[in-house]
Amino acid sequence: MSKKVLVVGSGLGGLATALRLSSKGYEVEIVEKYHQPGGRLNQLQKDGFTFDMGPSFFSMSYEFDELFKFCEVENPLRFNELDPVYSVFFEGKKEPYYIYKDLVKLAKEFQEMEPNFLPRVKGYLAQAKALFHDTENRVIKRNFDNWIDYGLGMSKVPLKHTPKLFRSMWSELGNHFESEQVKIIFSLVAFFLGATPFDTPAVYSLLNYTELEHDGYWNVKGGMYKITEEVVKLLEAKNVRIHFNTEIKEVRNQSNKLEGFVDQHGKLWTADVYVVNSDAAAFRGKVLNRPRYSEKKLDKKDWTLAPFTIYLGVKGKLDGLHHHNYFLGNNFKEYSSKIFKTSVSPEKPYYYVNVSSKYNAECAPDGCENIFILCPVPDRRYKPDWNDAEELADTIIADLGKRIDYDLKTNTLSKTILTPIDWEEKFNLYKGSGLGLAHGLNQVGYMRPSNKDEDFGNLYYVGASTVPGTGLPIVVISSKLATERILNEHAIV
Numbered sequence: 001m002s003k004k005v006l007v008v009g010s011g012l013g014g015l016a017t018a019l020r021l022s023s024k025g026y027e028v029e030i031v032e033k034y035h036q037p038g039g040r041l042n043q044l045q046k047d048g049f050t051f052d053m054g055p056s057f058f059s060m061s062y063e064f065d066e067l068f069k070f071c072e073v074e075n076p077l078r079f080n081e082l083d084p085v086y087s088v089f090f091e092g093k094k095e096p097y098y099i100y101k102d103l104v105k106l107a108k109e110f111q112e113m114e115p116n117f118l119p120r121v122k123g124y125l126a127q128a129k130a131l132f133h134d135t136e137n138r139v140i141k142r143n144f145d146n147w148i149d150y151g152l153g154m155s156k157v158p159l160k161h162t163p164k165l166f167r168s169m170w171s172e173l174g175n176h177f178e179s180e181q182v183k184i185i186f187s188l189v190a191f192f193l194g195a196t197p198f199d200t201p202a203v204y205s206l207l208n209y210t211e212l213e214h215d216g217y218w219n220v221k222g223g224m225y226k227i228t229e230e231v232v233k234l235l236e237a238k239n240v241r242i243h244f245n246t247e248i249k250e251v252r253n254q255s256n257k258l259e260g261f262v263d264q265h266g267k268l269w270t271a272d273v274y275v276v277n278s279d280a281a282a283f284r285g286k287v288l289n290r291p292r293y294s295e296k297k298l299d300k301k302d303w304t305l306a307p308f309t310i311y312l313g314v315k316g317k318l319d320g321l322h323h324h325n326y327f328l329g330n331n332f333k334e335y336s337s338k339i340f341k342t343s344v345s346p347e348k349p350y351y352y353v354n355v356s357s358k359y360n361a362e363c364a365p366d367g368c369e370n371i372f373i374l375c376p377v378p379d380r381r382y383k384p385d386w387n388d389a390e391e392l393a394d395t396i397i398a399d400l401g402k403r404i405d406y407d408l409k410t411n412t413l414s415k416t417i418l419t420p421i422d423w424e425e426k427f428n429l430y431k432g433s434g435l436g437l438a439h440g441l442n443q444v445g446y447m448r449p450s451n452k453d454e455d456f457g458n459l460y461y462v463g464a465s466t467v468p469g470t471g472l473p474i475v476v477i478s479s480k481l482a483t484e485r486i487l488n489e490h491a492i493v
């Protein structure tokens with residue numbers, strides 16, 4: 001007999017779990033707070049422009065292949081590989097550094113600042129590669145049921161990697177490279193984990209291996225929102241319904257079996273099994289009222305940086321910009337160590353820019369571009385007030401215009417700003433934290449909120465704040481891990 005599963009949230013984690021379970025014969029229904037699917041992998045359409053709201057690229061593209069293969073459907077997405085993987089503009093230097101996957105080409109790019117780059121980067125990446133392959137299947141892609149299980153998993157990781165547990169990514173880079181710029185460029189991956197290289201453990205140097213050597217970076221033909229749209233199409237074909245504008249606020253009947261969730265209108269939603277795609281820590285606190293996840297305790301956890309995002313529709317073609325661009329100042333250390341824990345907006349912000357119309361002409365009217373700007377900022381624990389949003393956006397737009405020699409202000413046809421408050425309100429991101437719980441060693445693996453509920457035997461979690469962590473491919477892995485548990489513990493007989 002089939003079993004009914006209710007998924008709370010239609011982010012990539014919720015959608016992928018729904019697809020996996022519906023393809024194994026479960027009857028699945030989804031409730032979603034927002035008016036359309038995707039969560040952070042969402043889309044904004046305005047004034048003739050189409051913007052991806054959050055993610056603009058991903059690594060480990062094979063995790064998407066695994067998802068569709070598991071569900072026995074053809075991968076409907078077409079991926080573009082990015083090469084150069086990104087470009088980095090430093091203050092005062094007009095030309096960016098292009099980060100090529102071809103290390104010989106990259107060595108030429110860096111020859112003035114790091115003359116001995118090639119052997120150094122090869123040594124650095126060899127260590128990162130070993131670490132990635134020694135942990136991918138043993139730690140990252142596994143469910144752990146208890147401390148012993150986790151300890152056993154960790155004990156299979158060769159001891160040679162242990163020193164990387166005890167130093168920061170920044171100091172690891174210092175062991176391999178002399179140039180400040182090269183260290184800064186390679187440390188930018190720490191921001192993908194939502195933190196700075198000074199508070200990110202050196203183990204995450206494995207991300208440099210994933211970007212430069214392993215699978216690289218990819219985006220999707222037609223825009224990133226195609227991922228959401230195509231998965232939703234597959235779900236519709238399997239009769240999975242998504243109920244939008246429906247926010248779960250309470251639980252019903254707290255025994256050791258969850259009996260239902262109640263939405264904002266008081267409607268009761270019931271199923272045999274429940275999967276929560278809302279933030280796995282915040283939901284336990286706010287909806288399940290678990291004392292271990294009270295606001296006070298949640299505030300003490302380490303959260304990733306919050307996004308301040310700008311969506312600009314601009315008249316004209318911007319030749320100076322590439323797919324994936326970082327604009328940095330000249331005070332990286334000072335900026336990274338101070339700016340994320342203050343209530344003041346940065347005077348000279350560091351930011352990331354993506355122009356998806358360069359790949360997908362249909363995202364902007366003829367002769368125009370769509371610009372997405374992401375500036376990492378403090379979450380709402382540190383900066384609750386965003387009355388200065390317009391001012392910060394103007395500072396960033398003026399700086400970008402100056403650096404690419406283009407009058408963005410006069411040519412702006414469409415402008416939307418999302419502050420951490422908007423991100424929190426739209427998708428229930430805790431205090432506006434963009435990527436969920438941080439990935440320090442005390443908040444990963446068995447120490448991250450589990451994908452299996454502590455009390456209710458029929459409640460599971462998927463997404464960025466449960467295992468293994470944040471980012472699109474990792475959330476797809478999360479859906480695999482949650483599904484594995486459900487298939488084992490609530491099999492259809």
Ligand SMILES: Cc1cc2nc3c(=O)[nH]c(=O)nc-3n(C[C@H](O)[C@H](O)[C@H](O)COP(=O)(O)OP(=O)(O)OC[C@H]3O[C@@H](n4cnc5c(N)ncnc54)[C@H](O)[C@@H]3O)c2cc1C
Pocket residue numbers: 008009010011012013014031032033034037038039040041053054055056057058059246247248249277278279307309374426427428434435462463464465470471472473475
């Ligand atoms: C600005 C930005 C840029 C990013 N860029 C990248 C990138 O380039 N590459 C990359 O790999 N990753 C990127 N990320 C991270 C990536 O977006 C996330 O890791 C991933 O999308 C998280 O998916 P999820 O399924 O865990 O959660 P979400 O996408 O947050 O989905 C959760 C869903 O649950 C809904 N929900 C929450 N609470 C309730 C409730 N109580 N009732 C009903 N529904 C509820 C929410 O509305 C939401 O739709 C970015 C994130 C941000 C914010």
